Amino acid sequence: MPHNVIIQTYPQLLELYGPRGWWPLSACNGYHPNDYSFPKTASQRFEICVGAILTQNTAWTSVETALDNLSQLHALTPAALLACDDQVLKTAIRSTGYYNQKSAYLKTMAAFFHDCKARTPTREELLQLRGVGEETADSILLYAYQQPFFVIDAYTRRVFTHLGVNEGKESYRVVQKRFHDALEPLYQGQERILVYQEYHALIVEHAKRNHSGKQKQ
DNA sequence: AACCAGGACGTGA
């Protein structure tokens, strides 16, 4: 039963690696294991949204460099990023690659959150933004807005294909529904958020340590 | 020196 594998792998990974403390934020110098009170400010929330765009198909170390540059430019608020010169913005995020696309994506998102203010965006609203696909939307919803959407990324697909849960070619929503259906009965409310956040982070940790693709467990 | 990294989008079957 695929659901049992999904259910049982979480405590195993948690035992193996311990809490990961995602999403990394510059305010707490990166990760914050066992502290689920983040983000604490609108600025930190926006930093997560920016990071979610910048990390697309890109190593997180490259994103840290870019976020550092943006922070020094004081551009980590919607209004400030909107006012940022395009060339300056591209130079700041250069390390993350795709800087022509990503600079435009960031401005689109900045405009959206500038209008959105403190309101929690819907998944549909996020998906309408250029540069925000399903994974990025769910990352923003789960880590910036504490909404129960399990993030399905390349690591998740790889790990659970090896565990026999997937074939590997299923659509995003099919894979996500398997996680939701398996985990929803066990975890409710704030605990569900916590588990979705930790589980995804643990999957990434596990996949990174077995990057040749031969994890068993 | 290929190959991959916490994907999304446009296009043509």
Place this chain on the structure above:
DNA sequence: TCACGTCATGGT
């Protein structure tokens, strides 16, 4: 829907 090319830098 689905497969494929494109976008681009940085580390191994």
